[in-house]
Amino acid sequence: xxxxxxxxxxxxxxxxxxxxxxxxxxxxxxxxxxxxxxxxxxxxxxxxxxxxx
Amino acid sequence: xxxxxxxxxxxxxxxxxxxxxxxxxxxxxxxxxxxxxxxxxxxxxxxxxxxxxxxxxxxxxxxxxxxxxxxxxxxxxxxxxxxxxxxxxxxxxxxxxxxxxxxxxxxxxxxxxxxxxxxxxxxxxxxxxxxxxxxxxxxxxxxxxxxxxxxxxxxxxxxxxxxxxxxxxxxxxxxxxxxxxxxxxxxxxxxxxxxxxxxxxxxxxxxxxxxxxxxxxxxxxxxxxxxxxxxxxxxxxxxxxxxxxxxxxxxxxxxxxxxxxx
Amino acid sequence: xxxxxxxxxxxxxxxxxxxxxxxxxxxxxxxxxxxxxxxxxxxxxxxxxxxxxxxxxxxxxxxxxxxxxxxxxxxxxxxxxxxxxxxxxxxxxxxxxxxxxxxxxxxxxxxxxxxxxxxxxxxxxxxxxxxxxxxxxxxxxxxxxxxxxxxxxxxxxxxxxxxxxxxxxxxxxxxxxxxxxxxxxxxxxxxxxxxxxxxxxxxxxxxxxxxxxxxxxxxxxxxxxxxxxxxxxxxxxxxxxxxxxxxxxxxxxxxxxxxxxxxxxxxxxxxxxxxxxxxxxxxxxxxxxxxxxxxxxxxxxxxxxxxxxxxxxxxxxxxxxxxxxxxxx
Ligand code: HEM
Numbered sequence: 251x252x253x254x255x256x257x258x259x260x261x262x263x264x265x266x267x268x269x270x271x272x273x274x275x276x277x278x279x280x281x282x283x284x285x286x287x288x289x290x291x292x293x294x295x296x297x298x299x300x301x302x303x
Numbered sequence: 304x305x306x307x308x309x310x311x312x313x314x315x316x317x318x319x320x321x322x323x324x325x326x327x328x329x330x331x332x333x334x335x336x337x338x339x340x341x342x343x344x345x346x347x348x349x350x351x352x353x354x355x356x357x358x359x360x361x362x363x364x365x366x367x368x369x370x371x372x373x374x375x376x377x378x379x380x381x382x383x384x385x386x387x388x389x390x391x392x393x394x395x396x397x398x399x400x401x402x403x404x405x406x407x408x409x410x411x412x413x414x415x416x417x418x419x420x421x422x423x424x425x426x427x428x429x430x431x432x433x434x435x436x437x438x439x440x441x442x443x444x445x446x447x448x449x450x451x452x453x454x455x456x457x458x459x460x461x462x463x464x465x466x467x468x469x470x471x472x473x474x475x476x477x478x479x480x481x482x483x484x485x486x487x488x489x490x491x492x493x494x495x496x497x498x499x500x501x502x503x504x505x506x507x508x509x510x511x512x513x514x515x516x517x518x519x520x521x522x523x524x525x526x527x528x529x530x531x532x533x534x535x536x537x538x539x540x541x542x543x544x545x546x547x548x549x550x551x552x553x554x555x556x557x558x559x560x561x562x563x564x565x
Numbered sequence: 566x567x568x569x570x571x572x573x574x575x576x577x578x579x580x581x582x583x584x585x586x587x588x589x590x591x592x593x594x595x596x597x598x599x600x601x602x603x604x605x606x607x608x609x610x611x612x613x614x615x616x617x618x619x620x621x622x623x624x625x626x627x628x629x630x631x632x633x634x635x636x637x638x639x640x641x642x643x644x645x646x647x648x649x650x651x652x653x654x655x656x657x658x659x660x661x662x663x664x665x666x667x668x669x670x671x672x673x674x675x676x677x678x679x680x681x682x683x684x685x686x687x688x689x690x691x692x693x694x695x696x697x698x699x700x701x702x703x704x705x706x707x708x709x710x711x712x713x714x715x716x717x718x719x720x721x722x723x724x725x726x727x728x729x730x731x732x733x734x735x736x737x738x739x740x741x742x743x744x745x746x747x748x749x750x751x752x753x754x755x756x757x758x759x760x761x762x763x764x765x766x767x768x769x770x771x772x773x774x775x776x777x778x779x780x781x782x783x784x785x786x787x788x789x790x791x792x793x794x795x796x797x798x799x800x801x802x803x804x805x806x807x808x809x810x811x812x813x814x815x816x817x818x819x820x821x822x823x824x825x826x827x828x829x830x831x832x833x834x835x836x837x838x839x840x841x842x843x844x845x846x847x848x849x850x851x852x853x854x855x856x857x858x859x860x861x862x863x864x865x866x867x868x869x870x871x872x873x874x875x876x877x878x879x880x881x882x883x884x885x886x887x888x889x890x891x892x893x894x
Contacts, residue, residue: 375591377589377590380887388600392600412622420616423619426621426815431614449864449865450865451583451584461862480625481625481626489796495847496845497674497851504682504780
């Protein structure tokens with residue numbers, strides 16, 4: 251019944267703390283993915299289409 | 304083919320002949336005699352009929368080559384433009400997987416592995432949807448994409464974002480698992496404190512289920528369609544600090560040029 | 566420089582470029598193909614993620630689970646419901662009139678909208694469920710005693726017992742002698758019912774055939790420590806940014822980060838529950854978020870904020886080809 255779990259996906263997540271601020275690693279990963287996607291979207295060259303005046 | 308053929312209508316090739324036959328269609332004999340019947344009124348470009356007006360309004364706001372253009376201004380050349388479409392695509396995947404879940408009912412996925420897999424598809428398409436939407440939002444912010452009568456595009460975008468958050472929130476409440484119990488217990492206090500809890504009861508599964516599976520997706524869908532039609536009708540916003548001279552459009556020297564107001 | 570430079574063009578015309586039809590160069594762009602590819606890519610990504618990671622699904626807690634794994638806590642909570650000292654018994658609107666609810670300055674919507682989902686903790690959580698089942702003789706007698714007493718008497722028994730039980734650290738065997746009327750027997754009767762699994766079903770039906778409203782169950786469940794402990798174990802508490810967390814190692818509602826962020830600030834989360842910001846956090850944070858949402862909505866009209874993209878020129882990167890290839894005027 252279980253699909254191909256990556257190990258430990260049902261154990262509680264790890265938390266990162268800075269003083270009173272804390273965040274779960276999976277949430278941090280999602281936020282980092284958004285930032286990376288944004289950076290890539292802006293930096294990667296877009297395929298050239300045929301120009302037309 | 305003659306008019307007294309026993310059953311001419313069964314031969315599709317002969318339909319025209321049947322219509323042309325005076326014995327079957329009496330308008331044929333009245334052409335030219337009855338002045339109130341116009342054999343081919345055609346399209347009157349200035350007609351005041353409601354239908355004509357609606358068509359003209361539509362055509363002037365969103366003609367087919369603006370609705371489905373096969374070209375874009377040369378400055379539309381960045382991956383950031385793909386994120387609106389990705390958001391839309393993720394929304395479609397959410398709708399399809401959600402329809403399957405809705406059909407089977409909320410308890411299905413606790414007890415069957417196809418159910419759990421469908422729920423996983425729904426869960427991850429929602430995560431993708433928000434990732435794409437947030438990148439899209441950031442992109443539109445840094446492009447100041449509300450310029451030039453595009454404020455409504457921005458506003459419908461923000462409303463779609465807020466409505467999506469409401470949809471996701473009710474989705475977490477109808478999981479009917481421990482997470483739902485905890486979220487409804489916690490969230491009730493915030494909603495009660497501002498009076499919303501009087502009408503929107505997070506512990507009422509029936510209410511949450513109907514909002515999540517029916518009303519809210521409809522709201523997000525309608526607003527998203529409106530949003531995209533606005534983009535099509537306004538065209539993609541030109542780069543900041545661009546001016547047009549008589550013959551061409553060029554970047555301007557620094558800050559002297561366009562303001563970022565809508 | 567030609568005669569018509571950008572600098573000399575009338576300001577109104579320059580400002581208006583974005584709202585006029587584009588007169589510059591074009592490129593081929595197949596939006597339908599783009600959309601189809603996007604749909605295929607997103608579908609594949611979704612299937613991959615679902616296949617690899619599945620999705621979180623912790624089974625719901627039950628009253629049976631509570632009463633069997635933490636019988637003392639369940640018993641003490643039942644006493645609090647009778648005494649009116651539980652959180653839900655003293656909640657106020659929209660459940661009852663035991664309190665006024667939160668108001669901030671002149672804003673008192675909680676009180677304004679009144680009781681829309683009535684919950685009578687003692688009767689709904691304890692007395693009615695006990696009465697819905699055939700009980701042993703001592704519970705039947707206790708119910709009869711409870712019913713024939715005045716409400717003052719009922720409250721006196723229950724609050725005295727609640728206090729004594731708290732003094733005995735929740736251990737019913739160590740409670741000091743006193744006049745607690747039928748309260749200990751009622752609480753024990755409910756605990757027995759719950760551990761047998763009967764309470765889940767009875768709270769569910771609540772005397773009607775069709776039922777989709779779980780307000781009473783959620784409130785009762787939250788009055789004890791069982792739900793809270795489970796949430797703490799799963800890192801779902803507010804002070805750990807709980808609103809955007811998820812059970813297991815899954816991402817949660819990351820889009821709620823700003824909403825949950827406020828709850829992490831010590832002033833909204835202080836150890837002294839009487840601190841103004843902490844006791845009013847639910848309302849104040851909601852209002853803050855409402856204002857911030859409005860700011861986002863109306864951003865194009867807010868001077869200063871809307872100019873940030875001008876000042877931090879990320880757009881120069883996005884449109885770098887255009888700025889490079891189009892000659893400056
Ligand atoms: C349901 C969520 C959304 C969907 C499906 C969606 C879809 C789209 C699509 C397909 C486009 C055109 C392609 C592109 O430029 O990416 C677009 C443009 C745009 N979107 Fe969204 N969007 C959503 C949410 C948002 C949000 C949250 C914002 C900002 C707050 C936003 C602001 C804009 C703006 C300003 C444009 C016009 C860009 C221009 O004229 O160049 N959208 N959107």
